[in-house]
Amino acid sequence: MTVRAANAEALRRLLAAEPVLTDCVSAVEAIGLEPGVVLHAGPPIGWQVMCAPVQGAIVGALRYEGWASSEADALELVARGGVRLEPCHHRGAVGPMAGIITRSMPVFVLENRAFGNRACATINEGLGRVLRFGANDETVLARLAWLRDEAGPLLGKALRRSGGIELRTLMAQALQMGDEMHQRNVAASSLFVRALLPSLVREGTGAALERLTDFLAGNDQFFLNLAMAAAKAATDSLLGIPGSTVVAAMARNGAEFGIRVAGCGARWFTAPVNTPEGFFFPGFGPTDANPDLGDSAIVETLGLGGMAMAASPGAARFVGAGGVAEALRITEEMREITLGEHPYFRIPAQGDRGAPVGIDVRRVVTTGITPLINTGIAGRKAGVGQVGAGVVRAPFGCFTAALEALAADDG
Amino acid sequence: MTVRAANAEALRRLLAAEPVLTDCVSAVEAIGLEPGVVLHAGPPIGWQVMCAPVQGAIVGALRYEGWASSEADALELVARGGVRLEPCHHRGAVGPMAGIITRSMPVFVLENRAFGNRACATINEGLGRVLRFGANDETVLARLAWLRDEAGPLLGKALRRSGGIELRTLMAQALQMGDEMHQRNVAASSLFVRALLPSLVREGTGAALERLTDFLAGNDQFFLNLAMAAAKAATDSLLGIPGSTVVAAMARNGAEFGIRVAGCGARWFTAPVNTPEGFFFPGFGPTDANPDLGDSAIVETLGLGGMAMAASPGAARFVGAGGVAEALRITEEMREITLGEHPYFRIPAQGDRGAPVGIDVRRVVTTGITPLINTGIAGRKAGVGQVGAGVVRAPFGCFTAALEALAADDG
Numbered sequence: 001m002t003v004r005a006a007n008a009e010a011l012r013r014l015l016a017a018e019p020v021l022t023d024c025v026s027a028v029e030a031i032g033l034e035p036g037v038v039l040h041a042g043p044p045i046g047w048q049v050m051c052a053p054v055q056g057a058i059v060g061a062l063r064y065e066g067w068a069s070s071e072a073d074a075l076e077l078v079a080r081g082g083v084r085l086e087p088c089h090h091r092g093a094v095g096p097m098a099g100i101i102t103r104s105m106p107v108f109v110l111e112n113r114a115f116g117n118r119a120c121a122t123i124n125e126g127l128g129r130v131l132r133f134g135a136n137d138e139t140v141l142a143r144l145a146w147l148r149d150e151a152g153p154l155l156g157k158a159l160r161r162s163g164g165i166e167l168r169t170l171m172a173q174a175l176q177m178g179d180e181m182h183q184r185n186v187a188a189s190s191l192f193v194r195a196l197l198p199s200l201v202r203e204g205t206g207a208a209l210e211r212l213t214d215f216l217a218g219n220d221q222f223f224l225n226l227a228m229a230a231a232k233a234a235t236d237s238l239l240g241i242p243g244s245t246v247v248a249a250m251a252r253n254g255a256e257f258g259i260r261v262a263g264c265g266a267r268w269f270t271a272p273v274n275t276p277e278g279f280f281f282p283g284f285g286p287t288d289a290n291p292d293l294g295d296s297a298i299v300e301t302l303g304l305g306g307m308a309m310a311a312s313p314g315a316a317r318f319v320g321a322g323g324v325a326e327a328l329r330i331t332e333e334m335r336e337i338t339l340g341e342h343p344y345f346r347i348p349a350q351g352d353r354g355a356p357v358g359i360d361v362r363r364v365v366t367t368g369i370t371p372l373i374n375t376g377i378a379g380r381k382a383g384v385g386q387v388g389a390g391v392v393r394a395p396f397g398c399f400t401a402a403l404e405a406l407a408a409d410d411g
Numbered sequence: 412m413t414v415r416a417a418n419a420e421a422l423r424r425l426l427a428a429e430p431v432l433t434d435c436v437s438a439v440e441a442i443g444l445e446p447g448v449v450l451h452a453g454p455p456i457g458w459q460v461m462c463a464p465v466q467g468a469i470v471g472a473l474r475y476e477g478w479a480s481s482e483a484d485a486l487e488l489v490a491r492g493g494v495r496l497e498p499c500h501h502r503g504a505v506g507p508m509a510g511i512i513t514r515s516m517p518v519f520v521l522e523n524r525a526f527g528n529r530a531c532a533t534i535n536e537g538l539g540r541v542l543r544f545g546a547n548d549e550t551v552l553a554r555l556a557w558l559r560d561e562a563g564p565l566l567g568k569a570l571r572r573s574g575g576i577e578l579r580t581l582m583a584q585a586l587q588m589g590d591e592m593h594q595r596n597v598a599a600s601s602l603f604v605r606a607l608l609p610s611l612v613r614e615g616t617g618a619a620l621e622r623l624t625d626f627l628a629g630n631d632q633f634f635l636n637l638a639m640a641a642a643k644a645a646t647d648s649l650l651g652i653p654g655s656t657v658v659a660a661m662a663r664n665g666a667e668f669g670i671r672v673a674g675c676g677a678r679w680f681t682a683p684v685n686t687p688e689g690f691f692f693p694g695f696g697p698t699d700a701n702p703d704l705g706d707s708a709i710v711e712t713l714g715l716g717g718m719a720m721a722a723s724p725g726a727a728r729f730v731g732a733g734g735v736a737e738a739l740r741i742t743e744e745m746r747e748i749t750l751g752e753h754p755y756f757r758i759p760a761q762g763d764r765g766a767p768v769g770i771d772v773r774r775v776v777t778t779g780i781t782p783l784i785n786t787g788i789a790g791r792k793a794g795v796g797q798v799g800a801g802v803v804r805a806p807f808g809c810f811t812a813a814l815e816a817l818a819a820d821d822g
Contacts, residue, residue: 176724177588177598178759187588190601197604197624201612213608313587313759324762348589348724349760351735 003362006244010262011340011358014246014302016114017234021226022164023109024156026148030120031091033103036067039088041099041295042253043268047078047085051254053134053290056382057098058083060136064144065102071136089251090266092236093120094228094295097132097378098254105144106152108159108226110167112233119236121229123147123155126219132294133378133385151212157203158196165195167230172344174223175304175355180312181227182296182305182374183389188223189216228295231302238262245406246339247359250297250371250394254290254378259398261361263406271397276377278318278390290378292392297373303342303357306372306391307334311347311355315374318390324349330372331356337363337371361406364399414773417655421673422751422769425657425713428645429524431575432637435517435567437559441531442502444514447478450499452510452706453664454679458489458496462665464545464701467793468509469494471547475555476513482547500662501677503647504531505639505706508543508789509665516555517563519637521578523644530647532640534558534566537630543705544789544796562623568614569607576606578641583755585634586715586766591723592638593707593716593785594800599634600627639706642713649673656817657750658770661708661782661805665701665789670809672772674817682808687788689729689801701789703803708784714753714768717783717802718745722758722766726785729801735760741783742767748774748782772817775810 001009027033038058040050047055059074062083068074077083088095095101099122107120125143129135159165170191177187193216204212216222238248244262251258258268273292280288299305309315309327316327328349334356335341341354359371370393377388412420438444449469451461458466470485473494479485488494499506506512510533518531536554540546570576581602588598604627615623627633649659655673662669669679684703691699710716720726720738727738739760745767746752752765770782781804788799 173597186584187598187601190598190605193608194601194604194628197608197628198621201615201620201624204612205616209612210609213612217605217608313763324759348735352724 001243003243003245006241006263007246007339007360010238010241010244010246013115013237014234014358015340015343017237018113019110019167019230019233020113020164021108021110021159021167023159024106024123024152025109026103027101027105027107028103030107030109031093033091033101035103036082037084037086037103039086039091039093039095039099039101040253041088041095041097041293042251043256043258043270044087045253045255049255051290051293052380052382053293053378054098054254056134056136057100057131060131060140061100061102063136064141065104088295089249092118094232094298095122095132096124096224096228096296097294097376098134099295100131104148106147108229110229110233112237115237117233117236119229119232121225121232123152124219124222124225126215127221127386129385134382135385136383146211150208151215154204154208154212158199161203162196162199165192167226168344170195171227171230172346175308175311175345176348178312178314180305180308180315180374181223182299183315183318184312185223185227186220188227189220192223192226224296227299227304231298231304235298235301240265243410245361247301247361250301251295252292252297254293257292257395257398259402261402261406263409264402267405269398269402269405271395271401274392274395276375276390276392278377278388280388284379284387288379288387290380292375293378294375296375300371300373301359303345303355305374306330307357308345308347308355309374310349318374333369334372336367337369361399361402365403368396370394370396370399412654414654414656417652417674418657418750418771421649421652421655421657424526424648425645425769426751426754427525428648430521430578430641430644431524432519432521432570432578433575434520434570435534435563436520437514438512438516438518438531439514441518441520442504444502444512446514447493448495448497448514450497450502450504450506450510450512451664452499452506452508452704453662454667454669454681455498456664456666460666462701462704463791463793464704464789465509465665467545467547468511468542471542471551472511472513474547475552476515499706500660503529505643505709506533506543507635507639507707508705508787509545510706511542515559517558519640521640521644523648526648528644528647530640530644532636532643534563535630535633535636537626538632538797540796545793546796547794557622561619562626565615565619565623569610572614573607573610576603578637579755581606582638582641583757586719586722586756587759589723589725591716591719591726591785592634593710594726594729595723596634596638597631599638600631603634603637635707638710638715642709642715646709646712651676654821656772658712658772661712662706663703663708665704668703668806668809670813672813672817674820675813680809680812680816682806682812685803685806687786687801687803689788689799691799695790695798699790699798701791703786704789705786707786711782711784712770714756714766716785717741718768719756719758719766720785721760729785744780745783747778748780772810772813776814779807781805781807781810
């Protein structure tokens with residue numbers, strides 16, 4: 001197969017994806033996570049070189065699972081090799097920021113009905129002090145317990161009753177409503193809640209329903225994790241198309257940025273991550289920013305987030321003084337490194353032209369333009385949580401490494 | 412007071428409005444509607460000259476109230492003077508299309524917290540065969556009974572528990588999400604449902620809650636009536652500012668288009684309505700269109716709908732081949748006949764410039780530009796229901812008549 005034919009096939013699969021949200025169950029049920037396994041965002045990484053927010057989140061998860069009774073206990077468990085660290089991506093899952101998933105955590109289950117593959121993601125915890133930004137105090141663990149014991153099971157029951165919620169149409173509509181589905185998910189979250197509502201009130205009652213609806217009403221980023229799982233379900237179908245130079249995953253672990261390429265299967269190509277720039281919450285500044293982190297860049301891999309910046313005047317505020325004009329320019333720039341336009345994800349401000357999709361490592365290397373990613377910014381210190389939001393570029397080195405590997409395979 | 416000072420005051424009141432949705436109660440509780448009174452859209456009009464959809468809706472309302480047992484019975488009741496017809500606007504209310512309100516119908520109650528006045532609107536019935544488009548069969552009456560007996564009371568309980576839902580911020584956000592809140596209300600409806608949800612699940616249970624959530628999940632135009640009531644609450648505060656040439660209401664009864672002007676209080680200035688142009692549902696065409704109808708043009712009076720066309724790529728589809736470019740042009744044109752820009756209702760596609768607001772009858776007369784209104788299109792025959800959606804211009808004659816009256820007052 002020529003590169004051209006391989007990439008046409010990759011693009012076909014990417015654009016034909018039909019992500020349907022079907023369930024919410026524990027990670028052990030969904031993907032068979034074993035005791036002692038902790039999934040994290042980004043490409044593989046060892047404990048010693050992990051950044052503080054990821055380490056903090058892991059400590060929190062070990063306490064949440066009852067595998068450790070204190071931070072000291074957790075650190076000791078890690079030190080003696082009692083924890084197996086693995087990327088979410090290796091288990092068909094994705095997680096924002098630290099991306100921690102352990103076996104009892106509830107995860108959304110999505111099916112890509114065009115190709116039969118599945119993907120999972122955790123439930124978005126909301127803003128403030130949350131595990132994904134490295135916070136691990138009692139309020140964080142109590143929320144995780146509630147998600148496990150009450151919210152997750154109720155969401156699962158409602159989803160099973162609904163027969164599945166088709167996300168492609170919902171996401172297309174949210175893009176028309178100013179979400180780029182990385183920095184901004186208020187439209188998608190609202191559409192999703194309204195779509196789930198009839199099933200939710202049939203399965204939930206009393207205080208459990210009240211707590212869940214309070215949570216859904218208060219979390220504008222609720223849909224982020226679903227957009228990520230939808231993108232994961234779409235992009236996983238690309239892995240293993242010989243010769244294809246299309247990017248099938250982008251993910252960061254706080255130290256390295258990793259990409260996967262359709263023609264190279266599950267292999268990662270990594271380079272040191274950049275640190276995002278943007279706006280900081282009061283009391284924080286650029287020196288507080290942790291380097292780029294999270295599996296959420298999977299949405300850019302599907303043409304959302306920074307790729308679709310022009311669709312979101314709200315997200316455009318994070319690119320600085322350029323505003324909407326700069327947002328339009330960014331999406332135009334992203335067209336230089338992509339092979340297609342999404343037939344469903346269309347951008348009103350660009351005459352309903354499709355979002356740029358199908359990042360080609362050859363084009364990145366030739367143009368020197370790297371994908372731009374919208375992202376939250378974690379505090380560098382464990383336990384601080386989110387300190388801002390902004391944008392970051394994927395490092396060039398991943399793409400040159402991938403292209404070399406593709407050339408070697410070809411040779 | 413000079414005209415300039417009077418208009419500055421009118422604009423100040425218009426822009427300072429704080430509509431808060433506080434309750435849903437019967438029209439007899441909200442506005443003391445008497446037995447035998449039927450409120451209708453637009454300026455005053457007699458039965459004989461009413462168009463068929465409004466007559467059909469009145470027949471339906473008389474049967475719904477139990478004041479008539481059949482169509483023949485209803486027509487006989489009207490013929491012998493047993494029904495008092497009155498504009499919604501005269502009772503602090505607004506209704507879309509036929510705009511029929513009778514005493515047992517539930518109405519939303521909004522407070523303009525900046526000025527203490529209130530406004531009401533019916534609950535949007537959804538699409539298809541509905542009373543407001545003149546349909547009056549058993550399914551229509553059954554839905555009205557359900558709104559009265561179950562949905563309305565539950566919405567009222569939820570709203571009272573919520574302490575009121577502030578609509579200005581919600582509407583500003585919906586405008587950022589592609590709603591112009593006349594033709595398109597999917598964002599506002601979704602945001603509203605999510606905001607009401609925590610109170611709704613605390614007040615509703617079982618089948619009643621299920622039926623209401625099904626209804627809310629399925630009606631993308633649910634918010635239209637709330638936008639209308641918000642606009643009514645804002646614009647009513649203008650009535651009676653001596654010398655002001657700012658339009659305080661626009662409404663149509665299917666025969667005449669009427670405006671009220673701040674400087675002339677409750678007086679109507681009317682001219683024959685135009686017939687909307689746009690897209691028709693399969694099987695219908697321009698010859699099936701009823702002339703322009705409904706109180707919904709109150710949203711244009713507040714800078715929404717056609718005035719804010721540039722905010723809504725979705726609504727722009729109804730202006731024909733020009734699409735988004737034409738939508739931008741229309742909003743620019745509307746700036747020529749308005750005195751201000753709304754500080755909260757901003758348009759992303761125009762650099763977040765405020766929507767044009769404060770229609771000045773002098774500017775309309777001087778420029779020859781009349782307000783453009785987004786609208787549903789009712790079938791001309793009673794019982795047919797909606798046949799399409801499009802745009803229509805307010806007739807020039809209302810504005811010249813108002814300006815003559817203002818000049819006479821001044822003289």
